[in-house]
Amino acid sequence: MTRSVQTLTCLPPPAPEPTGSGGLRGGTGGAKGGAGVEELLAAVREGRAAAVPGLLEPLDAAAREAALTRLRALRAEVRAGKRATPPHLPDLIRSALYVAGAGCLPTAAAAASWLGARDLLIREEDGALALRALGDRGPEWAADLAGRLAGRRAVAENSYALLHGLVVRSGYTVPPTDGYVAAWTRHITDDRLVERLREDPQTPVLVAHALAMAEPPERPARALGRRPQRYWPTALRALVEEGVLDRARVLDVCVSRLLRGGPVRNLRLALEMVRLLEPDAEELRERIPDWVGIASDAPSLVAGYAQDVLTGLASAGALPVGALAEMTAGVLFRTEKKLVRAQLALVGKVLAEEPGAAGELLPAVTEAFGSEDTDVQERALKLVGRHLPSVDAEVRGGLAEAAGLLSPMHRRAAGELFGADLGQGAALPYEEILPPVPEAQRLAPPATTVEELVAQLVAGRLSEEPAAFERALDGLVRHAHRDRAAVVEAVREAFPRPRWEQEVHSSTHGTPGIHVVLAGLSGLLDPALVAFRRTRGPGSDLCLHRALSGVLDARLWEAAELVGTDALPFLLATPTWSTGAIDPRVLVERLREYRDAGVEPAPADLAQALLRVGRAGPSAGRAAGEAAALGTPAGRRLAARLRGEVAVGATVRFLPRDEDGTTKRWGLIDRTVVDLDGHPAVRAEFPPAFRWLGGAPEATPRRCDHRGEGRAQWAPVLPADRELLAACLLPALVQCAEGDARGATEPLTALVEADGPVGRAVSLALALGLGCVDADDRLRAVDGVLVLAARGELNARRLGTELAWLVAKGSVKPNRLADAARTAAATGAYHTVWTVLEAMLPEVLSSEKPVRGLGEVLAVAADCVERCGAGGVVAGLGALASGRGSSQLVVQAGRLLGALRQGVDQPPTETVRIDP
Template sequence: MRGDDVAAGAGDGGEEESGVGKLLAAVRAGESGRVPALLEPLDSAARELALVRLKALRAEVRAGKWATPPYVPDRIRSALYVAGAGCLPTPAAAASWLGARDLQVREEDKSLALAAIGDRDPEWAADLAGRLAGRRTVAENSYPLLHGLIVRAGRTVPPTDGYVTGWARHLTGDRLVERLREDPRTPVLVAHALAMAEAPERLARPLGRRPEGHWPSALRTLVGEGVLDRARVLDVCVSRLLRGGPIRSLRLPLEVVRLLAPDAEELRARIPDWIGIAADAPSPAAGYAQDVLVEAASAGALPVGALAEMTAGVLLRTEKKLVRAQLALVGKVLAREPEAAGELLPVVTEAFGNEDTEIQERALKLVGRHLPDVDARTRRELAGAAGLLSPTHRRAAEALFGADLGREVALPYEEILPPVPEAQLVAPPATTVEALVAELVVKRLPEDPVAFERALDGLVRHAHRDRAAVAEAVREAFPSPPWGQEAHCFAHETHGVHVVLAGLLGLLDPALVDFRRGKGHGSDICLHQALSEVLDARLWEAAALVGTDALPFLLAAPTRHTGAIDPLVLVERLREYGEAGVEPAPADLAQALLRVERADPSAGRAAEEAAVLGTPAGRRLAAWLREDAPVGATVRFLRRDEDRTLRRYHPFDRAVVDLGEHPAVRAEFPPAFQWLGGTLEAAPRRCSHREEGRAQWAPVLPADRELLAACLLPAIAHSAEADARGATEPLTALAEADGPVGRAVLLALAFGLGCVDADDRLRAVDAVLVLASRGDLDARGLGSELAWLVAEGSVKPNRLADAARTAAATGAYGTVWAVLAAMLPGLLEQATTAKPVHGLGEVLAVAADCVERCGAGGELAGLEALASGRGSSQLLAQARRLLDALRQGADQVLTETG
């Protein structure tokens, strides 16, 4: 019903109906301020009638029927919000209306809603307040309404995260202390805020230029005044720190504790909690807990058993500063209480397994100083733990423990690499419409390319058999369309498989479909956007053809988990198309060709059978399979010294990818694919839009590893110098793809190993190890690329060292050494003739560990000159360690590595 029809129907029922008509007229005009007064004279029957018409008007607003002047949808929504609050009869219905996503309005309208509710009884108000408070987003933005309901009810409502966030936002300001002092619920709400898993952001803000609005300082003031109970505040803060979590969630309780400065008695009462915080909390909180416990130990208030427990936890941490401080604390206590050695030294040996050999040395020296203070049994226990030490400390351990150390039988080194990944066959699509719809409603479907392709193929197949049945099932499964209320949003975004659902339901503008199907690219499009739009082109094509005889099933549906298609399976699919007299859809066929495994042993036979089909598509497949490289790319990465105008913090500006000329691709592929034929200029290009859909990039080119790497390279390079995350997600699929390993793959791996984000580096490590296990890793080539990237500063040595250490720890010491051995000579020469690269010592430490473990030997150019220098820096110490390890391993015979 249109708004004019609502107005016309409002004048047929006498005085009551006239009141409803005035209310509806005010709502349509967006006059929220008039609504409470217009509601006041209406009885329950009139409000029930008004509610029916308000719901109809709300549906029209959601459908966009009031989006043109003189109407303003936001104002109408505000008036609807207020009017609904006064007409809904139950707290549950009112909470549903006031918490609806399409009716989230301005804060002043929340106060009007409170007026519209009128004089409901206290139980009703309390019930509504509790329901709204339980919905975090709603409660955050509805504090005036919630507070008013609580005051009106005259009773307390249990605090929730959303309500406390709204409360904090409402109170923050220059009069923070006064407003907290005046609020009778401050003790309860503060306790809840301190205990929240994610405290409101404004509560954890630093002191800044407006100290009067600083929450931790305000809470300290209130504790001093007795408004807040000091013991309870400390208990809540310490308990929250003990629960752990990201440091951003712990800033508030940590700062409050620091400002309260607990005295010795308060610290002593919470020693077990501080021990847990020191062991498991993020570094800033753990450091504070360690300082607290050091103070307690200095005062003699930390029992030896508690110190041992603390030491065992802290020595397992990765922060070197905390580990060193803990060893120093244990040393001070043992100097004062040598009789505690029997209890403390066994936990000190936890540091024997630390990745930092300097920390191992400190721990070994500490054990050595106090070894005379332990009995024979403890001495043997300590000697047994010496096996965790790096081989570089083996001689010192032998000198210290003597016969107690025992003799280990030296076994030949054996490289440990992950098993070669086997291709997993993709299961056939869902056999029933019910199972298909169940797959389509999975929210994370786009993040699993195999599941996505299965669902898409299943949708096409079932719609071809019975379009009406699938359409009805889709309508039932999606009563509220996933893409929103307005189908015209597809003009701006494809929305994944939902565009195909919209096509199935007949909701798409045919002109828009034709435009998106034929959309091509300019010569300056970024490569990962080109990858994403390949999928978009396929989806728009499917949206146009779904449920018709022109698309019985998808040719491009993968048969392997990598996205690849078995050549013989694709021939059989084309045979079915030919027998049915169906011409393949252009985008579907193009993607199928890009996915077919040309390196498969059956490719030759498949080419012969495809040619025999006698169809244009069969001939195209036969020619494609017989090409050595129907598409391909070369990549060049500009060094900083090649062009001084290149911006330092935009490494993707320096990637030059040349896709080469492939006339057949440009002539036979649809527009969205023609960039693969060389339509993009081989020039650095910048990407400024969001990098989404990474999971779908690799399955576009599963048979062309080098080409895929070239497309991924700019985004991965960006992640090595910017705080971007997730760019290496396709690297695992890249390692499992087919095709040669060239410079693009090596550069993608090199930048991945140097990414800012630790998870990105871990994915790069996995890719390196998978390539090694398959025998496809060019270790020397990867090392050569890393050498110049580290030298120019594009890859930071500390990040590379972390990645290399992680890879080596899996047992791949020989593989990692092969990479580092090719990388180090140039950097070592620079270190002896000029300023060394900052952090090179960490890389040398990993290299030394690899050599010690795998027994490699030989010479490394520039190492002896560096090791002969004077000084005790980590760089020189690790250079000497590496040189010594190489000389010791020179005569060893290694088993063959993978």
């Protein structure tokens, strides 16, 4: 195939900055040039980007330089929001500025800076117009600009027409970058994919880059759909068969990508390519070290393919024993039972044919002695026992030492096999290991300067970090009260393109976070909208998570109206502790400052402060007296809150799984009801957004049917009412246990560190968290259980009772619970985990039909009992253990029963805590 594009390893060095016209038309300009500049500027102000290239053509270098000065001034006006009407005009002006600047800038560096600016590029078609505007630039200049733009991913993805045009014009290949390759794959994918790839001279380089990307482009990674002619893997295989793509290079790139690992979704493209190319035996042998690494570390789907490849090589006698030993050690360290059992079978088959390899292979097999699955341990021990006569004394000693990793149920058999005592010697008291009790940290003071404040705002992630959000909000209010003009100016400079201003202005529901306060400070909000949002009560679709978010929403809109005025010198509700709680003495002092300044507290700000104030300990009692002595309504409300006269609370109940008269309720998600305790003072004194906390009938939250956003901000709303907060989290947690939702356990860390009693709602929240579909959610729930245990606040038996009910109803799957319990136990909390499971098992075992997956839970329970030495009787366990068959359920029931009988005479349990 003839290639018209020169292939270079890199672009030529940037051309020297011109001292004269910069490659533009010469001349000095004049009246005609001045008229042309005015015509160009008029088109840009009107947003007529399509007309710009034609208006640039007659302008000489001097005229373009003059136009550039005025274009920069116009760009500054658009960035400052001075050309905001009609609503669509700013975007049209930005498009025209994008094209005009490209044609006026003399150097590639300056043009790249202009064309790569975030505030200019709006549409992909603007790139084609910009290419027309650059019509008189030379090849090296075009190549220099293409290289600079390709290095910026966001720019390259949205500027393919411009970049490709520059590449064609220059005659050089642009260095492949993720952004450019992603844009290229989008552009080239259609029903003629094979033909277009074959015709494109960039294909070999860009395909190699696409296959190697950490996150492959969207089009090549798509599954085979209704249009097979657009399926990239088959198209690439065709090009390999034709010789357009080098087969060895494609295989190397794909195998290397599989070896680097990552989420399976990012590996499917490379895996499918390897499968379609069907490597022969020689090609597979050349990459044995890669396949071993993939089998050991890749996601299960990919590791399984690598294991099949290596198994085939072993069957053909083409896999060295050393490579098999390395593969075995890596695969047996994995947790997937299918892979582990297949590997043990492979080693057994090889040893049956080649007994002399036992000395090298059996030490690798002992990796399975530490498996969490006792069945795997048993298989590995039997394999070692069959081939033990083939090893020398040194290897035998190493195998005996590794047998100490076996579960107690297999140590006797291992002792008989190796002729050694593998026990633990004299029994010692078991030590329960729990994590350190987290200590609440004082929240850092707000920013001391406007510059520091703006840096916090620009850094972002405020919605995900409640402490940072509260500091930034309080700092914004304080500085705006001192010098509103200075803060407004600093905000405008920091946010040159305030698209959020338009969003806030046009919003009818939701809020863009702290930006609503910035918009209010800048005078960009409709007063009628602010008044409506600030005083809006609960809507007809209110759910618990919207109710929590609505509290923050009300605070923000209130601050947006009052920021920069004497009515809001600082915020009362800013936490003093990292948990979101406020020290009662600090709140009293804040109210005193308000009283002395003659300022009436803002309703939402005061309401949130009252919900956050800590009510435990002797300081709360003293603060109550000081608050009452202030002699203000706010002081009296604080005193009543501290004395427990104004309480908020909730109870949790579940409707039966049958018809309730109107709707069939099947899953727990449909049957969860949170009853809020009615309290007239809350309904009378709190703003509309808070009245649901008082049990107002019209404000009773309903079940949530959608995903909740802003979960990080939920817990700080109720840091002093742990049970109520837990009740509010339950609907979202049910979605994560019964459905496929994720992330609802994010507030659990704050929940267990909050104040207030631990009742049924907290236990249910943790129980649901342990049964979530997502492993990260389960891990956060495990952390919550262990922290509560370390604080001495965990009612382990109550948690077990709730788990029994949830497992029996099908809301919590036993396999997920087993994974969570195993993780918790592995930290050293075996006795705590056993106490939970001991309370759970009798009800679950009493089920008429065996609960699917319960064997995994029994395995964890047996491991806990074997390690902590607990004894006792579990109702229903003996009958199950005496049943026929060799299923995991029966085997693990027998194991647990035996461990409980042996644990009766064990030393007592002691508890230790890890130092922070």
